[in-house]
Amino acid sequence: MIQGFNPRTGKPAGEPVAETPGADVDAAVAAAAEALPAWAALADEDRARALEAVADALDERTKELAALADEETALGDTRLTGEVGRTTGQLRLFAGVLRDGRYHDVAESPAGGGIPEIERISHPVGPVAVFAASNFPFAFSVMGGDTASALAAGCPVVVKAHEGHPSTSDLTAQIAQQALASAGAPAGVFALIHGVDAGLQLLKHPDIAAAGFTGSTAGGLALAKICAEREVPIPFFGELGAVNPVVVLPGAATQRGADIATGYAGSLTLGAGQFCTNPGLLFVPAQDEALRGAVADAVTESSGAPMLSERIYSGYEAALAEIEAHPAVTSVAAGTTGEVPWGATPRLFATTLEEFAADTEVLAKERFGPAGLLITYPSAEELLPVLAQLGGNLVGAVHGDPGDQADLATARQVIAVFQRTVGRIVWNGWPTGVAVNAAQHHGGPYPATTAPATTSVGSAAIRRWLVPVAYQGLPAELLPAQLAPAADEG
Amino acid sequence: MIQGFNPRTGKPAGEPVAETPGADVDAAVAAAAEALPAWAALADEDRARALEAVADALDERTKELAALADEETALGDTRLTGEVGRTTGQLRLFAGVLRDGRYHDVAESPAGGGIPEIERISHPVGPVAVFAASNFPFAFSVMGGDTASALAAGCPVVVKAHEGHPSTSDLTAQIAQQALASAGAPAGVFALIHGVDAGLQLLKHPDIAAAGFTGSTAGGLALAKICAEREVPIPFFGELGAVNPVVVLPGAATQRGADIATGYAGSLTLGAGQFCTNPGLLFVPAQDEALRGAVADAVTESSGAPMLSERIYSGYEAALAEIEAHPAVTSVAAGTTGEVPWGATPRLFATTLEEFAADTEVLAKERFGPAGLLITYPSAEELLPVLAQLGGNLVGAVHGDPGDQADLATARQVIAVFQRTVGRIVWNGWPTGVAVNAAQHHGGPYPATTAPATTSVGSAAIRRWLVPVAYQGLPAELLPAQLAPAADEG
Numbered sequence: 001m002i003q004g005f006n007p008r009t010g011k012p013a014g015e016p017v018a019e020t021p022g023a024d025v026d027a028a029v030a031a032a033a034e035a036l037p038a039w040a041a042l043a044d045e046d047r048a049r050a051l052e053a054v055a056d057a058l059d060e061r062t063k064e065l066a067a068l069a070d071e072e073t074a075l076g077d078t079r080l081t082g083e084v085g086r087t088t089g090q091l092r093l094f095a096g097v098l099r100d101g102r103y104h105d106v107a108e109s110p111a112g113g114g115i116p117e118i119e120r121i122s123h124p125v126g127p128v129a130v131f132a133a134s135n136f137p138f139a140f141s142v143m144g145g146d147t148a149s150a151l152a153a154g155c156p157v158v159v160k161a162h163e164g165h166p167s168t169s170d171l172t173a174q175i176a177q178q179a180l181a182s183a184g185a186p187a188g189v190f191a192l193i194h195g196v197d198a199g200l201q202l203l204k205h206p207d208i209a210a211a212g213f214t215g216s217t218a219g220g221l222a223l224a225k226i227c228a229e230r231e232v233p234i235p236f237f238g239e240l241g242a243v244n245p246v247v248v249l250p251g252a253a254t255q256r257g258a259d260i261a262t263g264y265a266g267s268l269t270l271g272a273g274q275f276c277t278n279p280g281l282l283f284v285p286a287q288d289e290a291l292r293g294a295v296a297d298a299v300t301e302s303s304g305a306p307m308l309s310e311r312i313y314s315g316y317e318a319a320l321a322e323i324e325a326h327p328a329v330t331s332v333a334a335g336t337t338g339e340v341p342w343g344a345t346p347r348l349f350a351t352t353l354e355e356f357a358a359d360t361e362v363l364a365k366e367r368f369g370p371a372g373l374l375i376t377y378p379s380a381e382e383l384l385p386v387l388a389q390l391g392g393n394l395v396g397a398v399h400g401d402p403g404d405q406a407d408l409a410t411a412r413q414v415i416a417v418f419q420r421t422v423g424r425i426v427w428n429g430w431p432t433g434v435a436v437n438a439a440q441h442h443g444g445p446y447p448a449t450t451a452p453a454t455t456s457v458g459s460a461a462i463r464r465w466l467v468p469v470a471y472q473g474l475p476a477e478l479l480p481a482q483l484a485p486a487a488d489e490g
Numbered sequence: 491m492i493q494g495f496n497p498r499t500g501k502p503a504g505e506p507v508a509e510t511p512g513a514d515v516d517a518a519v520a521a522a523a524e525a526l527p528a529w530a531a532l533a534d535e536d537r538a539r540a541l542e543a544v545a546d547a548l549d550e551r552t553k554e555l556a557a558l559a560d561e562e563t564a565l566g567d568t569r570l571t572g573e574v575g576r577t578t579g580q581l582r583l584f585a586g587v588l589r590d591g592r593y594h595d596v597a598e599s600p601a602g603g604g605i606p607e608i609e610r611i612s613h614p615v616g617p618v619a620v621f622a623a624s625n626f627p628f629a630f631s632v633m634g635g636d637t638a639s640a641l642a643a644g645c646p647v648v649v650k651a652h653e654g655h656p657s658t659s660d661l662t663a664q665i666a667q668q669a670l671a672s673a674g675a676p677a678g679v680f681a682l683i684h685g686v687d688a689g690l691q692l693l694k695h696p697d698i699a700a701a702g703f704t705g706s707t708a709g710g711l712a713l714a715k716i717c718a719e720r721e722v723p724i725p726f727f728g729e730l731g732a733v734n735p736v737v738v739l740p741g742a743a744t745q746r747g748a749d750i751a752t753g754y755a756g757s758l759t760l761g762a763g764q765f766c767t768n769p770g771l772l773f774v775p776a777q778d779e780a781l782r783g784a785v786a787d788a789v790t791e792s793s794g795a796p797m798l799s800e801r802i803y804s805g806y807e808a809a810l811a812e813i814e815a816h817p818a819v820t821s822v823a824a825g826t827t828g829e830v831p832w833g834a835t836p837r838l839f840a841t842t843l844e845e846f847a848a849d850t851e852v853l854a855k856e857r858f859g860p861a862g863l864l865i866t867y868p869s870a871e872e873l874l875p876v877l878a879q880l881g882g883n884l885v886g887a888v889h890g891d892p893g894d895q896a897d898l899a900t901a902r903q904v905i906a907v908f909q910r911t912v913g914r915i916v917w918n919g920w921p922t923g924v925a926v927n928a929a930q931h932h933g934g935p936y937p938a939t940t941a942p943a944t945t946s947v948g949s950a951a952i953r954r955w956l957v958p959v960a961y962q963g964l965p966a967e968l969l970p971a972q973l974a975p976a977a978d979e980g
Contacts, residue, residue, distance in 0.1 A: 037906070107950070109927035116919065118929040120950075123909055125943075228718050232881075232936050235943070391722075402965060411968055416527070419613055419970075424960040427968060429606065437599035439608040441960035446722050453615075453725070453957045460597070460610075460958070467943045468950070470914040470931035475892060478901055478917060480909075 002166045002194050007074035007306035010341035014071060017166040019195030025158075025202055031188025032127035032156035033207040038186040040124045040154040043481075048095035050183035051152060054143060055088035055095075057179035058172070065171060069137045072165040074306040074340075075271065080137070087138040090145050090436055094152035097459050103153070104482050105468065116473030119483045122466035124154030125235075126209025129202045131223065133214035134164040134308050135274040141165070142172040142192060145436070145457050146212035146237075153465035155209070156189045160199035164308050169194075204230060210465060213238040214276070214456060217366065217447055224450045237464045238450035239442070241366035242394040243280035244422075244431040245387060247414050249380075251404030252428070253288040260399055261294035264372070265302045265346070267430035269335065272305040272344045273370030274312065277395050277431040280366060283353070283383060286376040292332075292350070295374060299348040302335035306342050307369065313342035316369035320347060323371070326362060328355035332374065346370040353377040357386045364390055380410040387417045392445025392452065395431035396422035421445055423455070492656045492684050497564035497796035500831035504561060507656040509685030515648075515692055521678025522617035522646035523697040528676040530614045530644040533971075538585035540673035541642060544633060545578035545585075547669035548662070555661060559627045562655040564796040564830075565761065570627070577628040580635050580926055584642035587949050593643070594972055595958065606963030609973045612956035614644030615725075616699025619692045621713065623704035624654040624798050625764040631655070632662040632682060635926070635947050636702035636727075643955035645699070646679045650689035654799050659684075694720060700955060703728040704766070704946060707856065707937055714940045727954045728940035729932065731856035732884040733770035734912075734921040735877060737904050739870075741894030742918070743778040750889055751784035754862070755792045755836070757920035759825065762795040762834045763860030764802065767885050767921040770856060773843075773873060776866040782822075782840070785864060789838040792825035796832050797859065803832035806859035810837060813861070816852060818845035822864070836860040843867040847876045854880055870900040877907045882935025882942065885921035886912035911935055913945070 001016035020028075039047070058065065066080035073080070097103050107120040128150040133140035140146070142159050150157045161169035173192035180190055193202060203211055203226050211227060211234060213220050220238035227236035248260055267279050284291050307313040323329055328351050335346030347370065356363050356375045363373060377383040387396075396418035400407035411427075418425045423444030434442055440458030443449045449456075454464045476484045491506035510518075529537070548555065556570035563570070587593050597610045618640040623630040630636070632649050640647045651659035663682035670680055683692060693701055693716050701717060701724060703710050710728035717726035738750055757769050774781050797803040813819055818841050825836030837860065846853050846865045853863060867873040877886075886908035890897035901917075908915045913934030924932055930948030933939045939946075944954045966974045 107929040109925065109929035112927070113925065115923050115925040116917075118914075118925055118927065120929040120931050126910065233940075408967065415964075415968060419959055420616065422959070424608075424962060425964065426962045427606075427964040429963050433605050435599065435603065435605040435608055435962075437602070437608065439597040439599035439610040439960060441610050441958040443958070445957075450723070453953075455958070467935075468931045468933070468945070469909055469912070470929060472914060472916045472925075473919050474905075474915065474917040477898065478905060 002163050004072040004164065004166050005309065006071055007308060007342050008340050014167040017170060017194050020193035020198040022201055025193055025198045028158050028191035028193060029127060029202065029205045029207050032158055032191065035156045035186040035188035036124070036127060039156055039189050044098040044101055046184065047152065047154065048098040050180055050185045051091045051095045051148065053179040053183035054176045055091040057175045058084060058143065059088050061175055065168065068171055069165060069168040072168050073137050073308055083136060083138045086436065087143055090139065091143065091148045093436060093459060094148050094462060097462055098152055103462050103466070106482065118470050118472050119479065120468050120470045121480055121483050122468045125465050125467050126155060127207055128155040128157050128465055129208045129211040130157055130159045131199060131211065131213040131215065132159055132162040132169065134162045134312065135271060137165040137168050138172070140214045142169045143176050145461055146214070149461035150212065150465045151190065153462050155465045158191045158193060158202055160202055161192055161194050166194060200226065203227065206232065208234060210235045211237065212456065212464065215240070217241040220450065236450055237454055237456065239276065239456045240447055240449060241368065242276055242444065242448045243364055243366050244277055244393050244395040245281040245283060245390060246279045246397040246431070247283045247383070247399070248285065248291065249398065249400040249407040249410050250285045250288065251401030251407035252399040253285050253291045255401045257288070257291040257294050261291065261298040263430055264295055265298035267432045268299070268372045269302045269346045269370040270432050272307050274308060274368060275432050277434060279397065279431050280372060281364065282372055282374045283377050284374060286378045292374060292376070296333040296348055299333040299335055299346050299372065302346040304335055304337040304343045304345045304370070306338060306340040307344045310342055312368060313344065316344055316367065319367035319369065320371060322362065323349055323367065328359065344369045348372050348374060350374040350376070353382055353386055360389065380413060384413055384417055387414065388421065390421060392448040393422045394442060394444045394448045395424045395426060397426040397429060397431055399428050423448065492653050494562040494654065494656050495799065496561055497798060497832050498830050504657040507660060507684055510683035510688040512691055515683055515688045518648050518681035518683060519617060519692065519695045519697050521681065522648055525646045525676040525678035526614070526617060529646055529679050534588040534591060536674065537642065537644065538588040540670055540675045541581045541585045541638065543669040543673035544666045545581035547665045548574060548633065549578050551665055555628070555658065558661055559655060559658040562658050563627050563798055573626060573628045576926065577633055580629065580638045581633065583926060583949060584638050584952060587952055588642055593952050593956070596972060608960050608962050609969065610958050610960045611970055611973050612958045615955050615957050616645060617697055618645045618647050618955055619698045619701040620647055620649045621689060621701065621703040621705065622649055622652040622659065624652045624802065625761060627655040627658050628662070630704045632659045633666050635951055639951035640702065640955045641680065643952050645955045648681045648683060648692055650692055651682055651684050656684060690716065693717065696722065698724060700725045701727065702946065702954065705730070707731040710940065726940055727944055727946065729766065729946045730937055730939060731858065732766055732934065732938045733854055733856050734767055734883050734885040735771040735773060735880060736769045736887040736921070737773045737873070737889070738775065738781065739888065739890040739897040739900050740775045740778065741891030741897035742889040743775050743781045745891045747778070747781040747784050751781065751788040753920055754785055755788035757922045758789070758862045759792045759836045759860040760922050762797050764798060764858060765922050767924060769887065769921050770862060771854065772862055772864045773867050774864060776868045782864060782866070786823040786838055789823040789825055789836050789862065792836040794825055794827040794833045794835045794860070796828060796830040797834045800832055802858060803834065806834055806857065809857035809859065810861060812852065813839055813857065818849065834859045838862050838864060840864040840866070843872055843876055850879065870903060874903055874907055877904065878911065880911060882938040883912045884932060884934045884938045885914045885916060887916040887919060887921055889918050913938065
């Protein structure tokens with residue numbers, strides 16, 4: 001049985017949920033495979049309406065969903081209400097992507113050189129497995145971005161629920177299934193399963209054509225390996241951990257050090273630091289002692305929050321123990337811990353660039369929680385090669401004074417490094433706060449993700465679930481509807 | 491030393507070529523990594539001109555290139571002259587892709603929800619390793635589609651030459667390097683290496699960001715494994731073998747059996763059957779004895795040709811021995827073998843759908859050479875599930891009578907199966923003959939390729955070498971040129 005816990009009390013939240021038996025996993029995948037042709041063949045408008053029906057149904061139950069999720073995650077009503085909205089916004093975004101139609105990626109080339117005309121269009125890859133994340137119980141969970149984008153692409157989806165919020169997952173799934181059915185979606189187009197074993201069985205099922213995952217590096221790499229070693233390997237779109245370096249340039253530090261300090265502490269402690277976009281590494285000019293003090297003060301003034309689970313809390317404590325024991329690191333600030341069993345204390349550690357560079361294996365590691373490492377750098381020349389050697393990250397941020405030519409010159413160099421090492425570059429802002437739109441790229445080089453050319457947030461997320469087919473010399477009556485002359489000339 | 495051989499005589503062709511020493515492989519990759527920023531930063535127009543300079547230089551030396559390649563491959567002057575043209579056509583196609591500019595995949599989203607505006611653009615992934623194929627000494631070799639598309643994307647390229655045509659590879663590389671240098675490309679943007687060990691070292695080099703490959707299933711899967719097991723895994727775009735099923739429907743068999751028979755034999759024996767698009771499996775209606783006879787006659791009348799190497803010839807002989815020994819298979823036709831040491835005899839074997847389905851592991855295997863397996867199917871109902879169970883293929887073809895409603899109905903069902911199992915669907919034509927254009931998709935589900943969403947032929951091949959980066963809140967002066975307001979609003 002899978003039991004959710006209330007992070008505020010450490011006590012069970014709600015009834016335990018049964019792990020999905022093997023036969024039911026097989027049945028869910030079989031139903032998904034059976035649903036594929038009908039779901040894939042639906043007109044864009046009809047699939048868009050089905051997604052909107054799910055969005056409407058979830059919106060209607062926002063209060064209930066947020067309250068249940070708060071029991072299981074303690075993320076608070078404001079955040080959770082907003083997250084339901086973000087989730088339904090994502091579903092509507094993909095409805096818009098469907099109506100726009102460009103996602104079909106249609107191309108047409110005339111006959112030539114003895115070869116007839118060729119038309120190309122993308123088709124859904126097949127039934128998709130989605131592994132829900134713990135830290136966004138809606139937006140990266142059962143009906144989150146992976147599920148929404150895969151359904152939009154015409155792929156049936158089987159979601160493996162996260163153990164952290166089983167009841168929230170069940171309620172979300174029930175609402176979604178009802179809405180899909182009312183909207184005329186084929187049975188089997190969406191299913192939820194519970195349990196680690198069930199998830200592994202799902203991933204290995206021959207009818208599963210691709211998988212999406214948001215979670216830890218270790219978990220993601222283990223699943224990626226399974227996908228690669230299947231008899232028929234499948235693409236695994238894993239969004240793993242990141243430390244998201246933030247570089248403060250000297251001009252910005254002088255100009256608005258106080259703002260930067262409070263902004264950093266706010267981003268670091270958002271969601272108890274349990275965001276994949278958490279700014280784990282803060283690079284500040286060595287000469288600017290004021291900024292260092294301000295950051296330390298801001299972290300000291302920040303409050304902890306309950307972490308999502310005992311496992312995550314223990315992991316955070318272990319990460320803190322490791323970095324505290326590091327000879328080259330000093331602990332410079334600690335915020336307030338709440339009166340809760342799994343309360344994360346915001347922490348700030350400090351080291352020099354030289355020490356950091358000497359042991360990036362430990363020091364550049366993700367510490368899942370509100371623990372920041374402040375790294376003092378003596379000069380841009382020394383900073384750049386160290387930044388270049390960091391592993392892939394989801395986000396890199398630069399703070400500079402737009403009126404300071406030295407800052408701008410260094411910013412260009414930092415950005416040139418980030419272009420090869422992160423998925424999103426932020427100017428005078430923070431990595432947290434991921435806009436869901438057409439231009440978003442929530443990805444990044446390995447090990448931030450296992451598929452650096454793809455995004456798990458925003459319109460382009462649909463591309464992960466599509467594969468092209470070229471049609472050579474087919475008469476209109478045999479072409480897919482979107483390619484037939486009567487249809488949109490796309 | 492690597493020695494090319496003349497397939498017409500089995501004797502050495504030209505001087506042996508030295509294997510590239512490890513230090514030189516490292517130097518080539520280091521130079522590629524150093525060339526990356528300058529090559530990536532070149533304006534589209536300048537990179538387009540550099541590709542055209544290579545195309546012009548190769549065109550100018552067509553005669554010499556074709557003659558040298560004929561020594562090493564015996565593919566004949568007409569084919570090889572045409573293939574140089576195809577290769578330079580590919581280079582010019584990508585020059586056009588650069589000028590078109592849409593490959594940048596620019597997207598812009600306005601500010602909203604407290605998050606500044608985001609612009610996205612794709613950047614070159616980094617230095618690329620290309621493994622050249624044996625069967626197209628120009629179009630899928632040193633300056634073939636992989637190299638052309640990667641260079642176009644802004645990626646420096648290191649090519650591992652195929653052992654089958656080392657001198658042709660060297661001459662191609664020399665011409666290309668000179669042309670690139672004259673066109674102002676940075677040194678190191680392109681290099682050629684020789685030898686299996688050199689190739690493995692190349693693939694494992696930490697500065698290599700992606701790899702392209704066209705070749706055998708076994709070779710491709712071995713390289714894919716290396717890419718997956720690197721400390722930092724890299725994408726491997728492998729185009730492996732295929733058997734490319736061709737389905738003849740009853741109406742077409744009646745209407746134009748003779749044409750189909752000669753068309754099939756022609757496609758089967760093209761390039762001595764050494765094409766990845768070779769139609770290895772021919773499904774014909776069981777009731778139509780005339781068609782079977784016509785196909786057998788056409789194969790009997792066909793002539794063999796020298797294969798590219800002793801290894802390929804031995805492989806073909808072994809594949810023939812295996813299928814000849816199969817209890818459920820009969821040998822129904824053999825063409826003429828040329829008076830050459832590695833002459834491939836065109837062969838036709840036959841079996842029933844039932845027997846075929848009972849042992850697809852052996853019978854649906856690629857036989858690299860002009861060996862076809864004719865499979866008689868009793869009905870569409872029985873055919874469809876067998877087709878659906880074949881592994882992924884590059885191409886599937888259907889022959890039907892456009893005026894026959896029964897053919898059209900079955901064709902729809904076959905096409906629905908092919909949509910999930912092949913990369914390109916051909917109507918009343920043959921899998922060989924791959925157009926190089928914007929709509930082409932030369933790919934297909936595993937094991938036809940290791941990256942089913944991508945193509946190795948046509949304009950879209952450039953996408954393999956690009957990764958997006960999102961820019962959040964950056965002032966125009968810090969954005970990449972293509973995103974800055976002064977540039978194309980794309």
